[in-house]
Each structure stands twice: as structure tokens, then as C-alpha cells.
């Protein structure tokens with residue numbers, strides 16, 4: 001047994017988190033910043049945070065994750081990190097020559113109260129920011145929210161720094177991607193193109209974190225939303241924000257700053273959420289949904305009709321990030337599955353409300369918890385008390401899956417032990433098909449493994 | 461490393477690297493880049509701050525303390541006091557393998573954190589820490605709890621040591637803290653030191669039971685990545701050596717508590733663990749030997765050194781027997797692999813001793829280490845302990861406690877008399893000594909401390925090595941340049957590479973790494989062809 005000390009009996013915990021279902025803000029900010037073309041993320045704090053964030057993102061993407069750090073020492077923690085950041089900005093532009101540096105803070109610089117806004121301004125005033133280059137920044141204390149909050153904050157900063165309205169509307173809509181994979185961003189762009197709507201997707205990590213092997217490392221790969229594109233978001237007709245937790249704050253900011261109206265829709269993961277996304281896109285752009293998309297949808301529905309028996313009433317436990325879990329829970333319910341245990345480390349009252357609403361008819365008694373001490377230890381205890389047929393979550397779920405012998409599908413962040421997530425989307429109808437393929441493979445492999453010799457099936 | 465061919469001249473590499481840097485940075489970095497000449501005494505700048513904005517390999521003090529030294533021990537609850545991230549990222553990511561001990565305890569697959577929130581930052585986190593310890597105790601009943609401070613903790617003034625004392629008293633188990641805030645020191649190194657200090661102060665010497673065994677040893681600085689320590693343990697057993705404790709891989713705090721009863725300390729990773737060896741030497745009279753089980757020849761040499769130290773005929777015979785059993789397979793593998801690896805160039809930039817140790821393995825299959833350096837080592841790891849008196853303690857290291865150790869009035873016991881030690885030294889044995897890496901590297905090799913991303917690129921472009929060794933953050937930037945990369949922290953989830961069997965694994969692994977077909981398939985067939993101008997198919 002790997003998690004041999006996890007007891008069945010659940011004791012209330014107030015202060016101890018065991019096996020967290022969240023990471024901290026800066027890693028989200030770093031990931032978001034990599035979705036800007038020519039950007040070098042910068043971590044303002046001690047170098048440990050930056051090393052951890054780069055390592056985790058690298059393990060997840062199997063790609064170079066470039067980011068710099070202010071390398072605080074004990075001295076900087078006492079006297080403030082201004083000189084570190086000024087020096088860093090100068091060195092980064094000289095040595096690594098990005099178009100833009102995206103600074104985020106850490107627990108350390110937040111605790112000592114560094115004013116990064118003022119420091120970045122000073123860098124500019126002191127001539128440390130070359131002509132045509134940019135330094136943007138955001139506040140991401142690790143002791144507030146989670147990696148999703150940090151992602152959201154960095155995207156909001158993109159709006160704050162770049163979006164501008166020229167007074168002339170452009171025939172385009174903004175899509176704020178939320179924390180999804182490069183493959184998903186590519187799929188969203190494809191969907192929009194097929195619908196016939198011109199979009200600015202931001203951030204956009206496709207062609208950055210799924211870069212091809214061509215025998216040379218380009219420090220700034222060809223992908224990422226460009227600065228002119230970001231600027232133009234202020235002139236867009238409308239904003240679709242994917243996922244309340246990751247994308248509403250930047251959308252709101254954009255409305256405030258440039259009067260671009262917005263609507264929050266779920267990440268288009270699964271049938272119903274994708275339906276809503278497609279509808280919203282077509283409405284926003286005033287175009288009809290083309291038949292090719294309806295056909296794609298039909299293929300997804302076809303799998304569900306054909307394989308219904310394998311989904312029906314299977315109990316599922318899931319953990320991860322709120323925007324994903326909301327869409328995923330709805331999809332599972334659409335499949336007639338029963339999500340009975342749901343955990344997210346990210347706090348926010350909206351989460352439980354939304355999930356309860358989705359589960360209202362199917363599993364009103366489900367265990368749902370998010371925020372402090374909503375961790376994988378609790379999830380495991382729930383599973384021990386009421387076993388499930390399937391577990392869905394990030395790589396850390398494999399310990400529970402192995403101990404309890406549960407079929408397991410990796411979805412979410414981080415996935416440290418498998419590839420695929422950066423190449424094959426889980427959003428859109430195509431992504432939905434991939435999720436179904438995974439669920440079916442997991443459940444059917446299990447049936448094959450466990451069935452008696454006499455009931456072993458050739459055709460399924 | 462001995463070799464029959466010479467390394468390429470490093471002409472201009474230093475200037476080439478430095479020229480892009482702002483002048484202040486160039487001046488600073490120039491002292492950390494040395495063109496090696498093993499015949500002269502060269503100084504290298506090490507263990508100093510990384511320049512802000514430079515993309516470095518280094519991590520923080522907390523990582524060195526909680527992640528490296530304490531992480532691999534199964535039967536202690538390592539509680540991170542801080543916001544969630546630090547604990548999350550150091551959760552099971554270092555591949556230290558362990559088997560549960562006889563009591564069945566193994567907390568290593570778990571991550572424990574106080575998950576501090578903003579009101580804890582504003583009003584202090586001691587109450588939360590106290591509660592978390594109580595909850596951990598109520599649920600898990602551990603025999604020991606270690607508390608690890610992260611960056612904000614020191615700044616807001618939480619006294620983790622006071623809380624530890626209070627809870628130790630209350631719960632009656634051993635609880636103690638590590639002030640390893642990430643901003644201390646300049647790298648993981650400070651954290652190693654703090655970990656050494658606290659284990660020594662709070663654990664070593666708690667259990668005086670004298671275990672059976674004629675030749676009792678501790679293995680220090682072996683972290684059992686990918687099962688290295690399992691192979692070494694097996695060798696010890698077969699040779700007739702009794703392993704009291706390993707710091708720290710497949711390890712138990714009970715073993716630490718008893719480790720002062722050993723006769724000899726063996727140091728693998730000099731950087732991370734020499735402190736505890738020094739303290740044990742002073743307090744309990746245990747001498748130490750620098751050994752190395754990376755490389756088959758180095759393993760044989762180390763075993764012989766240990767046998768010679770004890771000077772027991774039976775042991776010497778047994779060690780030879782074990783070496784004799786292992787070497788044929790090693791030589792056979794080498795014979796198979798070497799024709800495909802001979803003469804190829806390697807670069808190694810990791811850690812505190814691997815950059816040194818792995819050079820032995822490469823040389824066994826005829827590969828040459830053209831450049832190497834450490835991520836968080838000090839000058840003595842490069843130049844040898846002889847430079848210790850010259851190293852000035854700067855502002856960044858000043859606050860790392862130097863524990864004052866005195867002879868233990870009851871338990872100090874000379875393992876060897878002065879005369880015996882002198883006699884061994886006369887025979888050429890180096891006791892409590894380490895010569896460092898540079899004297900063993902070839903002329904013309906390049907030594908760089910705390911190498912940056914930019915310097916890595918420069919080196920690769922100049923030498924086009926057959927393999928580059930570093931950590932996960934460097935992995936894909938190197939491979940995207942078409943150069944195979946081998947992680948030497950995590951072994952790319954392979955290994956073990958220690959001892960004889962590990963050497964064979966490594967030979968085969970290098971054969972695969974440098975010769976695998978894919979590196980020749982990077983270019984699409986049409987990329988090598990002239991551009992096609994005529995159109996043969998009309999739509």
C-alpha cells in the first residue's frame with residue numbers, strides 16, 4: 001500500500017492539508033505568460049519558487065520552460081527587492097532579448113510588500129526597458145487562491161497593460177481561453193475558424209508548449225498571442241470568457257477598460273458545454289453554425305448512443321480545477337454516470353453551487369468540497385467509505401487508483417507521467433470523443449481483466 | 461580521468477560566453493568559469509549569489525533541506541509550514557526509493573502542509589501550525605515530526621522552534637523545526653547544512669543500542685535515486701559490512717538516532733552531508749572516508765579502501781571475492797558498448813558531487829567529460845578541502861548556523877589511535893579528506909559553477925557534445941537543439957546507476973542515449989533537398 005496511513009474514519013481537520021488538490025498562484029501566472037508571443041516570465045522572489053514552477057511545468061509539458069527569477073537573498077528580503085528586479089530587467093533584455101517580460105510576485109515579495117508596479121515604472125524611467133519592449137506585472141501571492149487564481153491574475157494584467165480601444169470596432173471577438181492545454185487552444189481556434197468567426201484567443205500556448213523537434217531550440221517559439229493582437233482586444237465586439245474561475249476577472253477588466261461586453265461560458269468540454277460554446281460563438285458573430293460542426297457533434301453523440309451501457313450509473317470520483325470539474329461533471333451526468341466524490345483545492349462558493357445544481361437530479365447526495373483542506377487525502381477517505389468505478393484527476397491520483405484498484409484517467413494539472421494532453425484536445429466535440437475513448441478503454445480494460453473465463457467477451 | 465586522447469582546445473570559449481553580458485555581470489561570471497589545468501592550483505568562484513535575471517538551475521534552501529536531506533526518510537512526518545506551493549512541488553518528485561521499515565511506517569507518498577492563507581500572514585501562523593501538528597498526531601500517530609519553514613514564515617516572525625518544543629512536550633514525541641526559509645544562503649546548499657545541523661542536534665545519539673557487526677558503517681549522502689542505495693546495501697551485506705544508517709535513502713530516523721555507534725562514516729555526496737560527518741567525528745570520534753560508488757572501478761576502489769581501513773584480512777578477502785564476482789559482467793558490457801561510445805564528448809552540470817562522480821562512469825566507456833560544474837557546490841568540492849581555510853564567509857552564509865560541537869564525555873571513542881591513522885595515511889589512504897573535482901579533470905576541460913541557460917547554449921553550440929547531463933529544467937532546451945540529454949538528478953526515471961550493476965545499466969543507457977536512431981531522423985527528407993520549382997500536379 002502506498003498511502004498506507006490513510007484511515008477510513010474521517011476526522012475533521014482545520015489546519016492540516018494532506019496531499020493538496022491545488023498548487024500556488026505564480027505557476028499559473030507563469031503558464032499564462034508563456035501564452036504571449038516572445039514573452040519571458042519572471043518570478044519576483046527567491047529562486048526556489050521559480051525552480052519549482054519551471055520544473056513542474058516542464059514535467060507536465062516535456063518542453064523547455066524558460067523563466068527568470070529575481071534570486072532574492074536574505075538581504076533583499078530585509079531591504080526589499082527593488083534592486084534585484086531592476087537588475088533582472090536589465091539583464092534579461094540584454095541577454096535573452098524577449099519582446100516582453102511578464103513579472104509575477106511570490107509569497108516572499110508580497111510579504112515584504114514590494115511595490116512591483118512602482119519598480120516596473122522605475123525600470124522604464126531609468127531606461128532599462130528598450131524601445132518597443134514591455135514589462136508587465138501582476139500580483140500573485142501564493143497564500144491567496146491557487147494556481148488558477150494566478151493564471152487569472154496574469155491574464156487580467158494582459159488586459160490592463162495592452163487592451164486599448166481606438167473607438168473603431170473590429171469585426172472580431174475575444175476568447176479568453178482559461179487554463180487549458182495547448183492542444184485545447186488549437187482546437188478552440190479550429191472550432192472558431194470552422195464556425196467562421198474571427199477571434200483573438202488569449203493566452204494561447206499552442207505552438208509554444210507543443211513545439212516541434214526540428215533540431216534547434218527557439219527561445220521564443222512561433223506561437224502565443226501577439227502584442228498587436230492583445231492591443232486589439234479592446235476593439236473587439238464581444239468577449240467570451242471560458243470558465244468563471246480563470247477567465248471572468250480578465251473579461252470584467254476588459255469591459256471596464258474598453259467597454260467590451262462579455263459572457264462567461266464553461267470551458268467547452270463535453271457535449272452540453274461545447275453546445276453552449278458553439279451557440280455563443282455563432283450568436284456573437286452573427287453566423288449560422290456550419291454543417292461540418294453539427295456533423296462533428298453527431299459523431300460524439302453517436303459514440304454515446306452506441307456505448308451507453310458502459311457508462312450507465314458508473315460511480316466516478318474526480319478532483320482538479322473548478323472550471324474543468326464543472327464542465328466534466330456535467331458531461332459525466334450527460335453520459336448517465338454518477339459523479340459521487342468531487343474535490344477541488346481552489347476556493348470559491350460558486351463552485352459547490354454550480355456542481356450541486358448539475359448533480360441535483362442524478363446524485364443529490366454527492367460529496368462535494370472545495371477550498372481549504374479539500375484535499376486528496378479527504379477524497380481518498382471518501383472513496384474508502386464509498387468506492388467508485390472510475391477516478392479522474394491529475395497524476396497524483398495514481399496512488400489512490402493503485403491502492404484501491406480503481407480504473408484511472410489522467411486529466412488536469414499536473415500530468416507528470418504520461419504524454420498526450422498537450423497534443424490531443426479534451427475540448428470541443430473532438431475532445432469529447434477523446435474523453436469517451438479514454439473512459440471506455442479504462443472501464444473495458446477492467447472488465448476484460450476481471451471477467452471470469454466463461455464470461456470473457458470478444459465483442460464489446 | 462585518464463585518457464589517451466586530448467580534449468579540443470577551449471579557445472575563446474570564455475570570452476565568447478562573457479561578451480553578451482552587461483559588464484558587471486561579465487566580471488562576476490568570469491570568476492566562475494575556469495579552463496582547467498590540473499597541474500596548477502586554480503581558484504573558482506562558487507557558492508555565491510546568482511545574478512538576478514539570469515536563468516539558473518538553482519533552487520532554494522527549503523528544497524535542499526526538506527526535499528534533499530529529509531525527504532528520503534520514511535518514518536517522519538515532514539510538515540511544511542507555509543503556503544501550499546512549496547510543499548506541493550516537493551511532493552514525491554525526487555524519486556528517492558524506500559521500502560517500508562519493520563514498523564510499516566512510510567509517509568513519503570504524502571505531502572503535509574499548513575497551507576497558510578493571507579490572514580495567517582497578517583496575524584501569524586503559529587496557531588495554525590500548532591493545530592496542524594495536533595491533527596497530524598491524532599490521525600497518523602507518527603514517532604517524529606519535522607517542521608519546515610518557507611519564505612514567509614521567517615519574515616512574519618513565526619517561532620517554529622517554540623511551537624515545536626511546546627508540542628513535543630505536550631505529545632511526547634520528537635518534534636523539531638528547520639529554519640530553512642527559501643531566501644537563506646544562495647542555493648539548496650544552505651538547506652543541506654541546516655538539515656545536517658538539526659538532525660544532528662535532535663536525532664543523532666538518541667539510541668545507544670550497540671548493534672551486532674564487526675565493521676559498522678554509515679553511508680552519508682546517498683539518496684537512493686532509482687534504487688542506487690539498494691545496490692550498495694547489497695554489496696555491503698555481501699562484503700560483511702554492517703550498515704547502521706544511510707543519510708538518507710531507504711532510511712529511517714531510528715537509524716539516524718543510532719548512527720553514532722558506527723565505526724566509520726562513508727561520504728558519497730560531499731557537499732550535502734559533510735557537516736554531519738564532521739560533527740560526528742568531533743563528538744563521537746568517528747572518522748570519515750570519501751568514497752564513490754558511481755563507476756565500477758570507483759566502486760571497487762571504494763570497497764578496497766574500506767577494507768584497508770579496517771585492515772582485517774577476512775574482510776579484504778571477502779571484498780576481493782565480491783569484486784571478482786561482479787567484474788566479469790561489467791567488463792563484458794563495457795566491451796560491447798565501448799566501440800559505440802569511445803571518444804564521444806559529455807558535459808555534466810548537476811548537484812554537488814554527481815558532476816564529479818559521473819565522469820568515472822563516462823571514462824569507463826571511453827567518453828570524455830569536456831565540461832562540468834556544480835549547481836550548488838562550494839570551492840572545496842572543486843578544489844579540495846585544502847582550500848577550506850581560504851574560504852571567506854560572506855553575508856549570505858553568515859546566518860547559517862555553525863553548530864559548536866564538543867567531545868561527548870561519555871560516548872566519544874577513538875575508532876583508531878593516532879598511530880593507526882598515521883600508518884594508514886602513510887600507506888596513502890586519505891582519511892577525512894576530499895580532493896575535489898578539478899584535479900581529476902583533464903587539461904582543457906571547462907569548469908563552470910552555477911551555469912546559466914545562456915552559458916549552456918554557448919557550450920553546446922561550441923562543442924556539440926554527444927550527451928549533456930543536467931536536470932529537468934534543462935532537459936528539453938538541450939534536446940530541442942538535437943543533443944541527447946540525460947537527467948542526472950532523476951536519471952530520467954531509469955537507473956539504478958550505482959555500484960557494479962548500476963554501471964552496466966549506465967553503459968547500456970549511454971549506448972542508447974547517444975546512438976538512438978531518432979537523432980538522425982530530425983530532418984524531414986525534403987528538408988535536405990533543393991527547393992522544388994516545377995509543378996507536376998495541377999489542381
Ligand code: SF4
Nearest residue numbers: 024049107142545546
Ligand atoms: S507557495 Fe509561495 S513560497 Fe511557495 S512556491 Fe508558491 S509562491 Fe513560492
Ligand code: SF4
Nearest residue numbers: 048049520546611642
Ligand atoms: S517560497 Fe521560499 S521556500 Fe518556498 S519554494 Fe519559494 S524560495 Fe523556496
